[in-house]
Amino acid sequence: MNHLEEVKEDLWGYLAAAGRPVVLYGTGNGADKILDQLIIRSIPVSGVFASSGFVRDRSFRDMKVETYEALKERFPDMIVLVCFGTSLPDVLGNIDRIAKECEVYAPDVPVYGNNLFDTAFYTAHKEELGMVRDMLEDDISRDTFDRVISYKLTGNYTLLRPCERDSDEIGRLLDLPERARYIDLGAYNGDTALLYSKIFPQISSIIAVEPDKRNFRKLSETARSFFPSDVTDPSSIRREKVSISCIRALVSDHEGTTFVPRNKGKGVHETESSENGEELTAVSLVTLLQDQKADLIKLDVEGNEMKALEGGRDILLRDKPDLIVSCYHRSEDLFTLPLFLKSLVPEYRVFMRHHPHLLCWETEYILTRR
Numbered sequence: 487m488n489h490l491e492e493v494k495e496d497l498w499g500y501l502a503a504a505g506r507p508v509v510l511y512g513t514g515n516g517a518d519k520i521l522d523q524l525i526i527r528s529i530p531v532s533g534v535f536a537s538s539g540f541v542r543d544r545s546f547r548d549m550k551v552e553t554y555e556a557l558k559e560r561f562p563d564m565i566v567l568v569c570f571g572t573s574l575p576d577v578l579g580n581i582d583r584i585a586k587e588c589e590v591y592a593p594d595v596p597v598y599g600n601n602l603f604d605t606a607f608y609t610a611h612k613e614e615l616g617m618v619r620d621m622l623e624d625d626i627s628r629d630t631f632d633r634v635i636s637y638k639l640t641g642n643y644t645l646l647r648p649c650e651r652d653s654d655e656i657g658r659l660l661d662l663p664e665r666a667r668y669i670d671l672g673a674y675n676g677d678t679a680l681l682y683s684k685i686f687p688q689i690s691s692i693i694a695v696e697p698d699k700r701n702f703r704k705l706s707e708t709a710r711s712f713f714p715s716d717v718t719d720p721s722s723i724r725r726e727k728v729s730i731s732c733i734r735a736l737v738s739d740h741e742g743t744t745f746v747p748r749n750k751g752k753g754v755h756e757t758e759s760s761e762n763g764e765e766l767t768a769v770s771l772v773t774l775l776q777d778q779k780a781d782l783i784k785l786d787v788e789g790n791e792m793k794a795l796e797g798g799r800d801i802l803l804r805d806k807p808d809l810i811v812s813c814y815h816r817s818e819d820l821f822t823l824p825l826f827l828k829s830l831v832p833e834y835r836v837f838m839r840h841h842p843h844l845l846c847w848e849t850e851y852i853l854t855r856r
Contacts, residue, residue: 611821669771669784702734735774736790771802814846836851
């Protein structure tokens, strides 16, 4: 199943040619992006619906938010576009129920950046994508890579299900040394700090960095609850042999002040404009670690992955740490991130894994020298 061998018509071309009613499921940031792409291609939208309990008396982009049942009665042959990502079983079950009655797609639009992964983008970067596929270490990685590309082009989210893997598999790919130091970039509410300290009991210290104010508060609460200590400084909390330091900052390729959008939607990412932006401290991996050795670094930094890696170049060359790098925020992340890292540390072995989720969120590259 090597989808690099043949380019198929993308979802947008299919919708333009179908001549059937198109309706949106969802009203969030994803729906805005999908609707914008449909407008660019002069593909009309016949309506929008929300899950039960979220309909209420409201509108989205001048369209009344309706129920699925109302739209299905009015447009029996409608095509449904899912406009959000989820891993909730009840929501996934509802989508599968709808898919038994309608054609359902989940268009891939970038979380950040303006590069849509359509046929034109795929064709322009086929060489780089081929280079990445050739460097992948195992059949699971290659199958995942192929399915991600095919999904991005077609919007057929069911293509991702056969390659879903649980997070415990990371423990089978990586072999950390004793008293390992784990750097959690984009620590969110502390969930990955807890997960990886369980998967890798040899972790003895964690540096957790999170830029979002609300998430950082939850991260600090997680640290206090699961890594308790009698020390009074909440930024350095111990649990048995594991210490965790929580830092509110945005990891980038420079130091000092940066700006993030106030109306940021999902996650916190760096913007080049200070207009209507919120000030935040930017820090590089070099400054963050200084003389501390990194054994494992996870990057899930909302489209800032390349800047974070470039800013950590000296650390990557010095420590050659194991890496878990999210590759779904920007369309180009699929090839720019592994190509950069492989050029920097040629001995890295590169794997790809996708964890259960509608859309190709929770997709990552795993790199190790072991």
